[in-house]
Amino acid sequence: MKLRSFSLFFLCVLCASVVNAFSLDREAFTFTSYDLNVRVESKQQRLGIRGKITLRNDSVTPQKIAVLQISSSLDWRSIKAGDQPLPFVAQPYTSDIDHTGALSEAIVTLPEAVAPKGSVELEIAYEGVIVLDATRLTRLGTPEDVAHASDWDQINTTFTAIRGAGNVAWYPIATDAVDLSEANSLFDVLGRLKARESASKMHFHIEETGEGEPPQIFISGAMCMVTMFEQMGLQHSVTTDCEPMPLGPIVPVLVIASYAVMERPDITVRYLHGHDAAATAYADAAEQAAPFVMEWFGALRKKAQTTDLADPNASPIENGALLLTPLASVDPKLAGLMATHQLAHAAFSSPRPWINEGLPHFAQALYVEQQKGRQAALDYMGLHRSAFSAADKEKQTAPRSEDEVDRSLINTYDEALYRSKAMCVWWMLREMVGDDALKKAIKSYRLEQDNGASYMPRLIQAQTQKDLEWFFDDWVYRDRGLPDFKVESAFPRKTMTDEYLVTVTVANLGRAGAEVPVTVKFAGGEITKRLEVRGNSKGVIRVEISKPPKEIVVNDGSVPESDTTNNTLKIEGDAAK
C-alpha cells in the first residue's frame, strides 16, 4: 500500500483511518542501528538503499506508528517487519533538514504497539536521485551561487559527496520539521537527533557503478575496504564494505571520487587531480602546527584526515578530525589555522559540544597568538564574538530562567554559543588559571570518565587554588549573558616616595562575572593588573605607578562584553593630591 496525500481527500482519509498526522510524535523512536546496502549509479545520479534499521521507543507511551523520513528526491519502495510488508502512507513533509526543503515521510503502522524502551527491526527499501539542490536556501531568497556553495551535495559522474542529516536525508531519520527562517531551528532539531543517537551504530555496504577510472569510496568516520572490483570497457563497478561506525556527533558523509593520497605522520590528505601543490602546502602546515597542538591537547588519538572537494566554492565541513574542503581554494596563510582546529579534534574528543568544539576553536586562538602575538589573537576572537553577542544583548533585556538553562554552554545546541562563546570561555579560564594548569587539566580529561556536566570544571578546579565555581556558574552551567564593565572612578594619590597609588573602581553592570584586565596609562608607560568583578557588583584595585595617571581602561578584549563604550576613563590634569 502506498498513498501520497496530495489531495484533501487523501489527507482526510489519512486523518480518519491511519493517524492524525499533526499529532504524530515524530521523535518517539531512536534509530539505534542501521545496516544499509547502498547502490550508487553515478551517471544517473541515482541512489538505491536496502537494509535493516532498529528503532527503540524512547517515549513514555507505547507506539503503534513509526515515522521514517528520507530526502524528498527519494521514494519509499517497501517497509517490512520480519517478512511481512507493513502498511504505510508516504507523504511529503516540509522540513529544511534536507537540502530539497522537504522529506518523503513514511507513516508506518507497526504489527503491534512497541512498549517504552522496546525495539522493532524494520527492513526498508527506497531509491531516487541526489542532484544539486539548494531549494531550502533559494526559497529564502539566498542567491543561487551562495546557496550552491553551501548545499553542494550531489551524486555525479566524477565526484560524489553527500553529507547526512542536516544536509541530505539519504538514510532514514525521524525529526520534527526544521524551518531555516527560524534562527536556531536546525541546530535544535539536529542537536536533539545527535543526542538521541549518541550510542547508535551504522554499517554500510556500498556498490558504485559508473564510467571511467574506478573511484575510492568512503564514509567519513569509518574504515572502508574494497571487496570487489570489475572493469568492463568504460564501465566499472566497485564494492566496498565499511566497518560499523558510531553515530552521534559524527554525521556520515558518503564520498566517491578518484583521489591521490598523501600520508604524513599526523595527517592524511586525499586530493584530486591537479591539486598536488595545495595538498602539500596543507600537509606541511599541519605538520608544523602538530607539536603545538599536542603540547596543549595531548598526543593525537588518530591521524587528522583532510579530503578535497571538487567545487572550489564549496564551503568546508568538518566531522571530528575529518575536514572536507576544496584544497585548491585554501589560502596558504590560513592552512595552519585550519589544520590546528582539525588536529585538536584528532587529539581530543568529548561528547559535550562546548568542550569538543570549544577547545579546537580555543586552539586556533592560541595558534594565532603564537604566530602573531596576543593582540592578533584578541582580534581573532573579536571576529567570533559578534556571532553570539548580538543574541546575548537581546536576551539581556528580559532574562528568563529557562533561557539561562537552555542557552547554557552545557545544554545549548546553538553553534555560536558552543563554538564562539565557548572559545572565549576557554581563553578566560586560561588567563585565570595559567597555561600549565589548564594544559594539565585538559590532559587529565578521560572520555570514559566524563559522567556529568561538572566533570571538566572539576578537573580545572583541581589545578588551581582559585575559586572558580562562580565563573562556571555564570558562563557554563547557566547563561547569565555578558558582563558590562564600566570604570566608575579612579583616585590617584601621591605616595611618600613620589610614586602614585591609583585606586580604581570597576562596576559590572552585566549579570556574568569575570576576571578582567585593568590598565592604568601614564606618560611613557602603562601597568595592567587583573581584577575579579562579579555580576552586578563592583571591584576595587590599587595600582602603583611612577607618573600621574592619564587614562584607565578596563578589558583589553579578552573578556566578551555587551557594551565597551564605557570602558575608558580619562583623568584630566594632575588630579593627584
Ligand SMILES: [Zn+2]
Ligand atoms: Zn570542530
